[in-house]
Amino acid sequence: MKPIITLCLMLASLFTIAQTNYTLSGYVKDADSGEDLIEANLYLKEDPAKGTTTNLYGFYSFTIPEGKHTVVVSYLGYTDSEIEIELKEDTRLNIDMSSGLTIEEITVTAEPTDRNVRSTEMGTVEMDIDQIKTLPALLGEVDVFKAMQLLPGVQSAGEGNSGFYVRGGGPDQNLVLLDEAIVYNTGHLLGFFSVFNADAVKNTTLIKGSMPANYGGRLSSVVDVQMKDGNNKAYQVDGGIGLIASRLTFQGPIVKDKSSFILSGRRTYAFDLAQPFLKGTPAEGTNYYFYDINGKFNYKFSDKDRIFVSTYIGDDVLNYFANARDFQLRIPYGNITTTVRWNHLFNDKLFMNVSGIYNKYDFEIFFRQDQFSAKVISGIKDWNGKIDFDYYPHPNHEIQFGANYTYHTLTPQNITAQSGDTDFSLAFQSKYAHETSFYALDDWKITDDLTVNVGLRFSMFTQVGPYTSKIDQTEFGAGEGVKTYFGWEPRISARYGLPDGSSIKGGISRNYQYIHLVSSSTSTLPSDIWVPSSEIIEPQIGIQYALGYFRNFKDDMYETSVEIYYKDLDNQIDFQESYVNQPSEDVEDNFVFGEGRSYGVELFLKKRKGDLTGWIGYTWSKTERIFPDINDGNAFPATYDRRHDLSLVGSYQINDKWNLGAVFVYGTGNAYTPVSSFYFIEGNFVPEYADRNSARVLAYHRLDISATLTPKPNKPDKKIDQSWTFSIYNVYNRRNVFFSYYFPETDITSGTANISAFNVSLFPIIPSVTWNFSWVQKKKNE
Secondary structure, eight states: OOHHHHHHHHHHTTOSSSSEEEEEEEEEEEEETOOOTTEEEEETTTTTEEEOOOOTSEEEEEEESSSSEEEEEOOOOOOEEEEEESSSSSOOOEEEOBOOOOOGGOOOOOOOOTTHHHHOOOOEEOOOOHHTTTSGGGGGGGOHHHTTTTTEEEEEEETTTOEEEEEEGGGEEEEETTTTEOOOOOGGGGGEEEOOOGGEEEEEEEEEESTTOOOOOSSSSEEEEEEEEOOOOOOEEEEOSSSSEEEEEEEEEEEEETTTEEEEEEOOHHHHHHHHHHHSSTTOOOOEEEEEEEEEEEESSSSSSSEEEEEEEEEEEEEEGGGGGGEEEEEEEEEEEEEEEEEEEEEETEEEEEEEEEEEEEEEEEEEEEEEEEEEEEEEEEEEEEEEEEHHHHTTEEEEEEEEEEEEEEHHHHHEEETTTTEEEEEOEEEEEEEEEEEEEEEOOOOSSSSEEEEEEEEEEEEEEEOOOOOTOEEEEBOEEEEEEEEEEEEEEEEOOTTTTTTEEEEEEEEEEEEEEESSSSOOOOOEEEEESSOOOOEEEEEEEEEEEEETTTTTEEEEEEEEEEEEEEEEEEEOTTOOOTSSSSSGGEEEEEEEEEEEEEEEEEEEESSSEEEEEEEEEEEEOOOOTTTGOOEEEOOTTEEEEEEEEEEEEEESSEEEEEEEEOOOOOOOEEEEEEETHHHHHEEEEEETTEEOOEEEEEEEEEEOOSSSSOTTTOOOEEEEEEEEEETTTTOEEEEEEEEEETTTTTTTEEEEEEEEEEEOOOOEEEEEEEEEEETTTT
């Protein structure tokens, strides 16, 4: 770390210029709640090219010439602020912004709302939680992940599923973070809802293009979710009651303007309400529920020091009873994450964050019939420490650097069983590993038209004992190195501004991935097992090339972009063609390895302002895999290869009370491996399969609509803000295919079978209603 700091200080000495400059720095916050505003824009009104954005903790720093200036601060959904300053020395300026922006309130004409054009970022999207809450939702449950699936380059894993694929990458190639902690299982109800409670989320960023060097460990994308810090000015209660779940959030100050907390919970109850109707039936006692608990605390010692402690606990629990057969099935699974962070400001130009992180995912299945019972457990656990620096040495340079260390413990499926008085067990070795990385990057503004973000990441992964080699049976003791992999991961993206206000961007990124999830289904399931790189499994490597054109129209009311990408993937993992899940076998013994490629074009049109807002996203793409041991070594479509993907999203504010929302999606059907014939051999049906993924289910399309009613929106003396959201999922009752199966009709004489294929649909037209409410403690003078 010392060489990196020394290098940055040496660079600072080279950035000295003849004109006297001073540094303006501070924090940008919400005036009502004290929440830090992430990615807020600050710039000089007289020279909009001179500016910066706030970091993940609302901190900003930029160096400008001495003298009088007008600093403009803008943030989506907030009234722009203009601040007159006379800069004679380094100055700390904390800024409070008021929400409630209207079109008529926009008086600044040079505002950088064209950040999508000016920045070097490609394929990066900030998700607007307030807008997401106005869109139709399955069973009324607002879901950030389902909203992401409506963006170009992001594909859903299936009907109603919150799983997603990004630019041809697998589901395990997405890095999902909650306050910096990795979330390994992101779905509730077998993936139909995500684990993120929208009421507890402050900001969500999706990166699907050139991943900056401060992120690593995955090949395809980053989803960075930041929890709210808690209102540090007044107590607040928010919640909602829906058809299948309710949620409740408490937040408020511990010490006003210095310390705050937030506690948020969500739980389903649909099966609880159904219990009286199950009495006396064979399924009496059957239940399924999930819950989430989010908690966070922060304390501000001064402008230079602040601590945050956040945690998440979420579980799904399925209890199934078939009383007539004396059968019981219980499946609990869930995540736990805890993050402790310390922010320290060394000076106006150097910001540091130190984090200690713990995360765990456990899956368990227990079943019993008569006198036989069995339990299977698996999971993954991480201890993680990281340090990150933001350094602002010069107006044209924003430097980030840091280091990250993780200790992994991966538990494969361990089985215990009992039959009468006999006990037996089958336990595979847990696997242990150290993962370390160092990175540095510079967002370098070379000229007003040319900006480059260049970064380098070094990562290293070591599998350690206790372990018994599968190659030569060598015994490795605890902590003893078994196999080490390492690699350099260069990242570069650039933006060049054109005279008409548009820009061209390009990027290249190389990534290593050392932890893998291989699924035999079309989407991730709770029972899927994470495995580390080892003496048998090499790390996945991905290289992505991207090029795009970006332009806004009508004072940035309309945002447009065209992006093309090509991705090479090495050391991809799949199950061998004859794979059958056998609990007695280590899952990695059934892996085969190959390559992949993906390429496509993404079109995006977004209307940002006015009563009518929304976007249109379209993706043409092709994703292939090549495995020597699959499909005779010939290329075949990946399961999630989708040639066409279209999303239309709209929100219309009729008046102060009513808002309408609509979503239409269309996608090419998923690829699958069909059965070409059945043979009847010795009394058994034996299927013969066609080429891997050589058929497709029918195209997927669906229309959802919603209406949100806000009673008494402008009444100043109301005690509670409330709204009703009415939505209809799958308006025209499209029977989209969830999965297909085959039923053979035998001909004993010829020894063959005629095959009939059947499609199973999941969700018909589904209406729902949700009541949302919010109460905020009034100030004494109100």
